Amino acid sequence: MRKGEETRTRLLDVAEAAVLAKGFGATSIDELIAETGITKSGFFYHFRDKNELAKALLERYIENDERIYDEIFSRAHELSDDPLQAFLLGLKLLSELLADLPNGHPGCLVATMCTQERAFDREIQEINRQAALMWRRRFGGMFRDIMRHYRPREALDADQLADMVSTVIEGGIVISKALKEPKSLPDQLLVFRTFVRMLFQPIAQA
Amino acid sequence: MRKGEETRTRLLDVAEAAVLAKGFGATSIDELIAETGITKSGFFYHFRDKNELAKALLERYIENDERIYDEIFSRAHELSDDPLQAFLLGLKLLSELLADLPNGHPGCLVATMCTQERAFDREIQEINRQAALMWRRRFGGMFRDIMRHYRPREALDADQLADMVSTVIEGGIVISKALKEPKSLPDQLLVFRTFVRMLFQPIAQA
DNA sequence: CCGAAAACCGTACCGGCGGTACAGGAGCGG
DNA sequence: CCGCTCCTGTACCGCCGGTACGGTTTTCGG
The missing domain is CATH 1.10.357.10 (Tetracycline Repressor, domain 2)
Known part of the structure; x- marks a missing residue:
């Protein structure tokens, strides 16, 4: 429970920086998970979709x-x-x-x-x-x-x-x-x- | 020569509306050429890339x-x-x-x-x-x-x-x-x- | 009216990306 | 030891940006 929220927060931090820099459409899930250090499955565990x-x-x-x-x-x-x-x-x-x-x-x-x-x-x-x-x-x-x-x-x-x-x-x-x-x-x-x-x-x- | 500019203008019109509505990253070339009525080759004739x-x-x-x-x-x-x-x-x-x-x-x-x-x-x-x-x-x-x-x-x-x-x-x-x-x-x-x-x-x- | 340039079309292909599906596993509290 | 959370791994799909290139039609100056 605690660890899940921490990962989620890190993911949101990375995503926020990327979206503010490039726009939402230009931000790929692949780059977010690479920087956060999780897999694609991990991303879709936290969020149903983009x-x-x-x-x-x-x-x-x-x-x-x-x-x-x-x-x-x-x-x-x-x-x-x-x-x-x-x-x-x-x-x-x-x-x-x-x-x-x-x-x-x-x-x-x-x-x-x-x-x-x-x-x-x-x-x-x-x-x-x-x-x-x-x-x-x-x-x-x-x-x-x-x-x-x-x-x-x-x-x-x-x-x-x-x-x-x-x-x-x-x-x-x-x-x-x-x-x-x-x-x-x-x-x-x-x-x-x-x-x-x-x-x-x-x-x-x- | 004249017709080329006309097509280009129409393409830009369509693209401008789409980009202002959805952002640049979310605007696909496919949708632009569909609405303009040209092919992908036609697009890349006018513009080297996005x-x-x-x-x-x-x-x-x-x-x-x-x-x-x-x-x-x-x-x-x-x-x-x-x-x-x-x-x-x-x-x-x-x-x-x-x-x-x-x-x-x-x-x-x-x-x-x-x-x-x-x-x-x-x-x-x-x-x-x-x-x-x-x-x-x-x-x-x-x-x-x-x-x-x-x-x-x-x-x-x-x-x-x-x-x-x-x-x-x-x-x-x-x-x-x-x-x-x-x-x-x-x-x-x-x-x-x-x-x-x-x-x-x-x-x-x- | 002819020829050449301009303005496209068609097709095939590539890698990346969003998204789906699903099986499984590590860690941890009760 | 069970069950839940929190993921990993693998395989796959269709769309999209982009490349390559040969062919075709349209247009316009001479």
Whole structure:
């Protein structure tokens, strides 16, 4: 039981790296089992087919992703009681965390699986959708909280602002990879942070 | 000679749709030739291998992409002499164009090829990088032009703002697909537009 | 209208990959 | 010692990318 989970985890680790590097279709089971050190039969013991591997990969990725956001923004809310300051601090922490990744962000599984949507079944597409909705709920809640204390300079929807966070992160990953400039992603997050700060800044009175 | 180009174009059309839907690795030559109505020999007459197909796809996509931006922003500059108003108008026009796509944005080849970077050779990665740099030059020029006339409320780098345009578009495509909400992409562009407007708004004096 | 180049077609073949089937074995807790 | 988990080994199938190459039709300039 214990050993099975360990092998499964190693297999998922290898698979995640390969899929993020080459895409799902270009990742072969043979190469995964070679690097993990098991046989093909061993692979099919853990996963019925490649699609189930994709599902397990995605679920694990999202879980981990949520955990990271939980940690960062709960730390930020510990450091400041003000919802705006806490959010801005959270963005800063996230940016720093991303900047500290030695080879840049490895890539987002949610993105790779929805840019190749027809390669997967509807269940995976639904998991993907739920992930994006979770991000919306998380950040949307923060923006609504901020709006109870600060009057935005322009009327913007909290959910659209929440989607903007996801947008900047996903887009930043893409542009970062295209440019081969890992710093681009954390920089974009800071630009967005400046926009948010500006949005809720009280209008100066002479 | 004429007919050859026509067949090639049809092949590229079919391939582009398939790659954007399923990813490059999951797109088989067999299915492409079946839909195009040629044989395997015909395919390899036009392209030495699958990688050359990818290169041709990417180059054509980028060319078309540039053409669209040229049209939209030259139209915007015709309608307003002011660089800020022209840029904001361009974003609006782009947003409307994206909103009018019946099934949402079909996906960006630059994004799919850099989320699957290890599946392609360095030449393609370099083409991708040049595309992102062209976007940066295009929008960076516009922001520099704007900054000659307007003082930004916050000190932000023109190139980083330029990358933000690409980021929002690429990220918007991803989030739009994940959520299965085509409207999300044009909406995000408009949110970004509001941010830009706010950034260059003269500070109100009482 | 002719000839040559362009634009394919047909066929045969190779190795790799996803997937199936199934038999069996090592290790380990009860 | 039984039974369960966690695999290994072997054999096989059909699809796919790619090669090779001879043949055929279409097109267009001269």
